[in-house]
Amino acid sequence: xxxxxxSLASVLAAAQSDGTTLSAYYDDAMxxxxxxxxxxxxxxxxxxxxxAVVNPPVGTVRVHALCYDxxxxxxxxxxxxxxxxxxxxxxxxxxxxxxxxxxTTETFRMVxxxxxxxxxxxxxxxxxxxxxxxxxxxxxFVSVPPVDVPRWMDLPLAFGLLAREFGRDSAHxxxxxSSACSSFGQMLLGTVSLDAx
Amino acid sequence: MLASEAVTTILRRxxxxxxxxxxxxxxxxxxxxxxxxxNALYADVVESASFIVEPRVMHLPLAATLxxxxxxxxxxxxxxxxxxxxxxxxxxxxxxxxxxxxxxxxHELWAAVGRDGxxxxxxxxxxxxxxxxxxxxxxxxxxxxxxxxxxxxxxLMFDLVEGCLxxxxxxxxxxxxxxxxxxxxxxxxxxxxxxS
Numbered sequence: 001x002x003x004x005x006x007s008l009a010s011v012l013a014a015a016q017s018d019g020t021t022l023s024a025y026y027d028d029a030m031x032x033x034x035x036x037x038x039x040x041x042x043x044x045x046x047x048x049x050x051x052a053v054v055n056p057p058v059g060t061v062r063v064h065a066l067c068y069d070x071x072x073x074x075x076x077x078x079x080x081x082x083x084x085x086x087x088x089x090x091x092x093x094x095x096x097x098x099x100x101x102x103x104t105t106e107t108f109r110m111v112x113x114x115x116x117x118x119x120x121x122x123x124x125x126x127x128x129x130x131x132x133x134x135x136x137x138x139x140x141f142v143s144v145p146p147v148d149v150p151r152w153m154d155l156p157l158a159f160g161l162l163a164r165e166f167g168r169d170s171a172h173x174x175x176x177x178s179s180a181c182s183s184f185g186q187m188l189l190g191t192v193s194l195d196a197x
Numbered sequence: 198m199l200a201s202e203a204v205t206t207i208l209r210r211x212x213x214x215x216x217x218x219x220x221x222x223x224x225x226x227x228x229x230x231x232x233x234x235x236n237a238l239y240a241d242v243v244e245s246a247s248f249i250v251e252p253r254v255m256h257l258p259l260a261a262t263l264x265x266x267x268x269x270x271x272x273x274x275x276x277x278x279x280x281x282x283x284x285x286x287x288x289x290x291x292x293x294x295x296x297x298x299x300x301x302x303x304h305e306l307w308a309a310v311g312r313d314g315x316x317x318x319x320x321x322x323x324x325x326x327x328x329x330x331x332x333x334x335x336x337x338x339x340x341x342x343x344x345x346x347x348x349x350x351x352x353l354m355f356d357l358v359e360g361c362l363x364x365x366x367x368x369x370x371x372x373x374x375x376x377x378x379x380x381x382x383x384x385x386x387x388x389x390x391x392x393s
Contacts, residue, residue, distance in 0.1 A: 008226070008230065011223060011226065011365070012361060012364060012365055013365070014365050014366070014367075037311055038311055038312045038313070039311045039312065039313050040310045040311035040313070040314060041314075042256050064287065065287065065290065067297055070295040070297075070298045071294050071295060072290040072294050072295070072296060072297070133253070133297075133298065139297060141310070143311070146313075150237075150260070150267055150312070150313070150334075151233065151334060152233040152234055152236070152237040152267045152334060153234075153237075154230050154233070155227070155230035155231060155233070155234050156234055174367075176367075176369045177364060177367060177369075180360075180364050180369065180372055180376065181364065183376060184357070184360060184361075184364070184376075184379075187357075187379060187380075187383055188234045188235075188238070188357075
């Protein structure tokens with residue numbers, strides 16, 4: 001729980017840390033951990049006929065895989081599509097690949113354009129994969145920053161947050177404390193750096 | 198070893214035997230968290246539990262399936278057959294482009310998907326019971342409970358908690374020595390783990 005980690009960080013810092021800043025650093029840390037593939041969700045996206053562009057789930061920071069109907073789509077660069085056909089955007093059929101059109105829009109274009117609408121969602125046995133998996137949908141394997149993390153991560157995360165909090169320029173900056181927290185956090189968490197900058 | 202003995206030892210090490218600067222409650226909290234982190238790293242305290250996989254379901258969230266698991270180590274079928282572990286779940290797409298819909302008579306592989314989920318592959322057409330072997334979230338310590346990690350981990354535990362307390366008191370001189378000891382301790386532990 002976020003509250004537990006912030007409270008632990010405060011105990012470690014002997015109440016000298018700034019709670020608001022720590023809270024912001026916690027949110028940053030969730031993004032870093034999601035980008036490092038610590039948390040992966042599967043989300044289904046329904047399509048209408050002729051829809052080639054897919055919006056990943058809200059908050060997605062990393063896409064690991066896109067699957068359409070029964071195929072794992074190959075991530076492909078726009079240049080590669082262009083070398084195949086100058087009309088690649090207009091091809092229609094069953095998608096076999098996808099590309100990210102631009103980093104600003106963060107949407108994905110499937111190639112070719114699917115012509116069949118998704119079957120309705122009806123989950124009896126459990127979602128998203130399984131016997132209820134609807135035909136002609138897109139399954140996205142994505143990382144979204146979690147709200148809470150497993151409890152064993154409380155201490156390493158608290159160290160990571162304090163390393164940033166006391167390493168920044170402030171009235172209570174303490175480089176020695178920051179450095180010690182950083183090395184303890186690394187020892188317990190491995191090689192993931194929680195510095196989002 | 199009882200947690201109370203560990204608290205006494207650690208408070209002596211930081212020259213605060215009466216617990217006037219660091220209360221036993223604070224030390225116990227650090228001990229609890231350190232024990233959990235070390236168990237996540239080295240999977241010393243393990244247990245197993247069975248779980249049900251619905252027809253053709255492959256992706257399962259770890260926390261909902263095995264609530265006390267912090268890291269999955271192995272999955273066995275009801276016939277005590279071990280499923281083969283894939284290091285990277287994306288390798289499933291190399292085995293079969295339709296991996297997320299593949300159906301067979303029995304599960305063959307499993308792979309962690311992030312730290313909070315896993316897949317069992319391929320799907321099977323009927324409900325099956327599998328057994329997960331996992332590193333368990335260790336209990337919150339109080340003065341009367343035993344430390345769950347094996348005694349060989351106690352030096353690392355004590356050094357880490359001592360380091361937490363020295364940091365808390367901003368005693369960076371002694372902290373340097375503890376940090377060096379920890380680096381050596383982790384290296385030795387990692388060597389032992391990789392050899393075994």
